[in-house]
Amino acid sequence: MKRPMDPSEEARRLESDAKEEILSAKSLEDLEAVRVKYLGRKGLLTGLLRKLGEAGPDERRELGRFLNAAKSALSAEIDARKAALKAARDEASLHEESVDITLPGRAREIGSRHPTIKMMREIMEVFLGMGFTSIEGPEIETEYNNFDALNTPEWHPSRDEHDSFYVADGLVLRTHTSPAQIRVMKSQPAPVRVIVPGRCHRRDTPDASHVISFYQVEGLYVDYEVSMADLKGTLAAFAREIFGTETRVRFRPHFFPFTEPSAELDISCLVCGGKGCRLCKNSGWVEVLGCGMVHPNVFRHAGYDPRSVTGFAFGMGVERLALLKYGIENMRVLYDNDLRFLKQFQGMHA
């Protein structure tokens, strides 16, 4: 009879074989096979455990302890190897799943705001921040509100059928949004701090700097002690906010029937910075808006007492500002409505 192998020796050999095979398993499947081979129900190590009953009591205890230790050691080895193999496999499959991230995404189409309206909204925002509320007036306005109440002299050319559109006796397409001054002052007592954005119409022949229908933002601030210094402070801050903090501003006298004293606000030329160029006709300055202290006659027409309140008003052409700000040379481009042009104003850049 062949002398049987020492069970403990056999166990030791099994353990070391198993460890080697675990480490050399190249895939989860290989590893599973190794597990089945040693630890499965019919595995080699399981077999030895099952045969424990055949050994003597002393031997059984010792061998049993050894086999159980080996079993849990191998299980741990398998788990560790399994984790390593799984990680490797995951990594490989992630690699396989990679996409060409330079392909364009499924972007949602975004439209754009018309540059005139974009400019108008920017203007509104600046004045909103300074305490001005936006209000509106009708485009068909009474001749009284559009001209008379604003102290427009009877001879003023803007009243002319040649310069303004009429739709009925006494009804004109507003030539500026200023008549809303009268409407707001008639509807409430001072203080009033409003801007009036809106479309206006003048009977001009369209050219590079005129269109028939254009947008204007009018402003009015009336209170018990509003001065020319307030006007300058407000409008200079506005100009710097819209055109940049380095912008220099200048106020010079001008004439408007509805303000006295009146002024024109110029900014340092955005193209040449003041040195002189084609845009500024070599003066270094470009005109931005008209303004002035509300004429006492306007207060009288609106039912305010010019001896007790003062105020300033201003008005600006939105298109003109858009042209300056975006460097557009011809105003008609704005109203050609070419999508290739309009889409350029998609961004948020101020």
Next chain:
Amino acid sequence: MRVPFRWLQDFVKIDVAPEELCAQLIMLGFGDAEVLPNEWEMLDSFVAGRVTAVEPHPSAPDLKVVRVNLGFAQHTSVCGAPNVEKGRIYAVALPGARLPSGDLVEQAEISGVPSECILCSGWEAWIDDSREELMALDDNAAPGSNLIEVLGLDEPVIEIEVTPNRPDCLGLIGIARELAAVYGKELLIPEPSLAAETSEHTGAARVEVEDVEGCPRYGALVCDRVEVRRSAAQVRARLRLAGLRPINNVVDATNIVLFETGHPLHAFDLARIEGQTVVVRRGRTGEKIKAIDGNEYELDQDDVVIADLEKPIAIAGIIGGENSEVDFSTTQILLEGAFFNHARIRRTSKRLGISTEASYRFERGVDVGAVLYVLARAASLIRSTSRCPFHAGRIDIYPEPRPPRRIFADPKRINRLLGTSIPEQEMCDYLERLGFLVSPGKELEIVVPTRRIDVEGEADIAEEILRLYGYDRVSEQAKASTRCYGRRDGSLFSIGRIEEALIGMGITQVLTDTMVGPTSLDRFRIGRRGAVRVRNPLGVETSFLRPSMTPGIVEVMARNLNRGSERVAVFEIGKVFAAGEEGFRERYALAVGLCGLDRPRSWHSKPREVDFFDVEGVVESLTRLLGVRVVFGTDGPAGLHPGRRATVMLPGAGGEAAIGHLGEVLPAIVEAMDIAHKVFVAEVDLDALMERIPEGLRYEKTPRFPGLKRDLAVIVPRSVREADVRRIIAPEGAPLLGSLELFDVYTGERIPEGTVSLAYRLVFQSDERTLHEDEVNDLQKKIELGVAKRLGGRLRSS
């Protein structure tokens, strides 16, 4: 207004460059001021030449052979002018010079005599239209010197934009006064030498002013033994610098005075005035006058007319008549210096379509106080050009003298208005420099010169002070007022949100014309009856205020498709107008236009052509944003496809109110506009939508118990509308039916012809408990039954 720089210096001596003067004028309140480029390059080859010998032409009796000293050379010229005189200096055109006729001067042989240059008339020298005689130059001009310099045409000319409130600056003296004030210089006003010796007219000439309203003041000087001839060359050149046309010494004198003082004058040939009587009266209906511009004008009763005993001889303040024009045979003149009603002059000038240097000034307002001065000044100029003395007799009809305006102004209040602290004395000084008379007191009492018709009150005084003090010296301050703050409300605010939402949907904002024409209205089958008509349109195609933005937005689409766009999605927000019985109505409207592909071409999905449901969807999303419920009705305007259009309606207590429409533009319209795609538009009354934006948002609890989902497919005849199906399912499923979602619409082989299958996902939900399958099954049965019974439909077995 053109301002010759050296001429201006006659009235104020300011030693600065013309460009600097322009900058100063702009800071004084002139609209614009710039130095014009020199306009006289064509005179480069013209020089002064002294005639040293005049001999008869050997073969042509009308011609003379003239020797001319040009300084650098002696030339021979063959000349036909009657006034060529030995020893005198004339303008000479050298070979290479171009004449106004277009001809180039070259050496030539005239009837056998070589001619090396041309002695020029005023016309040939580009100065005026005198062709009959040579233009003699000043005797001191150096032969050979360039004509531009001899005539002073190298003088810089400044073009100044005078604001309409300052007619007093429509003359050199007015501008000089401003400059003198700001530079602290003396204003030099020429004293007419004739002023003292002009006396009351005692002769036969008479003036009667019948129309005092039209002519508050009429002054005249009657001058005898006047010699009418061409003015000196320098005077003629100067007039050209000012942009005026030289005529003769009398007319030129009136023009010079107009140009210097801004006050127009007119000269009549007294011999041609019937009865030597000037009558200032209203025009008579049917009356006609042939003016010196060669045109005949018909007068009416609103016109101020200068007439004699028989006929009109001038349209007052605008233009003179041919029948009383001064010419070279005139010996006795009546100089008119008047003050006419500016509104009347303006109306006549507008009605007759004549604008002259005179009307331009009279309609803005001239200085009533300057009448006698300008007359004397003109007479004095005329006399200086006459060789013999003449007498001038004065007539002045001024029934209601207008005293200068007096204004009281409070320096404290002015400083408060301006935000300055200018001392009272400084204010007085500024005003006095501008010619105001100031008396101190509790308030300043200020006498306003009659020329300053624009200065009416304290605010005007404040501006005068500020102009000289300097706008730049006012500080920049900004008071924050807590009594009024910026509010985000009103339609503009809501419109801003709507714009942003539409932009987020990939739609681009456009702005189209407010004014439209019959062609586009007819094309879109929009009636003109309710449209607002512009009384004075620029053209017939802009003669209505748009009643709808659809035509405009479709035109924008057509243009972009033409330029190669494959996908056009645009919107416009603006006013539309309607004429009704209660007058005009203007409302904010929104128009959306979709055409072409629904999205850009891409590698991941195939774009398709947009359809009805795209445009409908835009309206649905938008109304969701506004929180306003709308329903769609099966109707719409004639410009939309009858099978693919809908009315947008607001449900309300009194029924549904239509607020717009959407759909496919009629294919015939689209074809006529050369568009190769289907075009979809929506247009809604935005004001109506915005009025419905709900206020006071309160939240609703989200369901605590799980809902039961059921999918349900209904087959109904195709004549049944989906909304009808929903309208049955919803009440049948109530109150447990929480939501109802249409997820499929099928027509095809798998169902009978003439039917459509609609698939819904229903979610049943209760606030109080978890629902049982059974009760949901019962509800589903009820729904099935309802659909079958009322719509002839059945459930599709899945």
